[in-house]
Amino acid sequence: MTKENKKKIFQNNTPLDVSDVSPEEKKVLAEFLSAKGFTTSTFYLRFFQKGFDAWEIQGIDNCKSQFLAIPDVGKLLLEYVECDALGNEIGDKGYLYTLAKSDKPGVFYTCLKKAGSGLCMKLFSFMEERGMSRTTIIKRFSADDWKPWEQAGIKNLLEEYDSKVKSKNRE
Structure with a gap:
C-alpha cells in the first residue's frame, strides 16, 4: 500500500478511488482483511465509497x-x-x-x-x-x-499488511 493511499485512508471518511489500487492488490488486501472480520462488501464500502470514521482508523x-x-x-x-x-x-x-x-x-x-x-x-x-x-x-x-478489525483499527492492520507484503517480497 502506498504512503499516499494510507494518508488518504487515515483521513476521516475519505475513500480511495478505485484506480488508486491495482486489482491484484485489492484481492490480496481483501483476503488479508477477511481474516480480521471484513466482508467483501465492507471492504469495498469502506475503502472505495465511504472511507473510515476516526474510531475505525484508531481502533x-x-x-x-x-x-x-x-x-x-x-x-x-x-x-x-x-x-x-x-x-x-x-x-x-x-x-x-x-x-x-x-x-x-x-x-x-x-x-x-x-x-x-x-x-x-x-x-x-x-x-x-x-x-x-x-x-x-x-x-x-x-x-x-x-x-x-474494529478492535485493532485499520491503521494498525495496514501496517501489519505492509509488513507481511514486504517480508513476502523478500522471500
Missing part, C-alpha cells in the same frame, strides 16, 4: 486507552471505592481503573457505569467526536462486541 482498543488517559476520567476511576448498604468500604481504591483497562468483554463500560459521575456521558462525547452514534456506542460498548 477500539486505542480509543479505550485514550479515554482512560483523560485526567479527570482516570482520576474518577482511581478514586472510586465501592461501599455496602451501610456505607462501609468494600474494595480497594483504584481497582475500577485497573479493571477498566482489562480486556475482558463488557468490563470497560460496566466500570464506567459503576463509577457514575458522568463517565458514560463523557464516553458518548468522546466517541461521537470519532464518528460513532450514541445508539451504537451504548449497544456496542455494552455488549463489547467488536470485529477484530
Whole structure:
C-alpha cells in the first residue's frame, strides 16, 4: 500500500478511488482483511465509497486507552471505592481503573457505569467526536462486541499488511 493511499485512508471518511489500487492488490488486501472480520462488501464500502470514521482508523482498543488517559476520567476511576448498604468500604481504591483497562468483554463500560459521575456521558462525547452514534456506542460498548478489525483499527492492520507484503517480497 502506498504512503499516499494510507494518508488518504487515515483521513476521516475519505475513500480511495478505485484506480488508486491495482486489482491484484485489492484481492490480496481483501483476503488479508477477511481474516480480521471484513466482508467483501465492507471492504469495498469502506475503502472505495465511504472511507473510515476516526474510531475505525484508531481502533477500539486505542480509543479505550485514550479515554482512560483523560485526567479527570482516570482520576474518577482511581478514586472510586465501592461501599455496602451501610456505607462501609468494600474494595480497594483504584481497582475500577485497573479493571477498566482489562480486556475482558463488557468490563470497560460496566466500570464506567459503576463509577457514575458522568463517565458514560463523557464516553458518548468522546466517541461521537470519532464518528460513532450514541445508539451504537451504548449497544456496542455494552455488549463489547467488536470485529477484530474494529478492535485493532485499520491503521494498525495496514501496517501489519505492509509488513507481511514486504517480508513476502523478500522471500
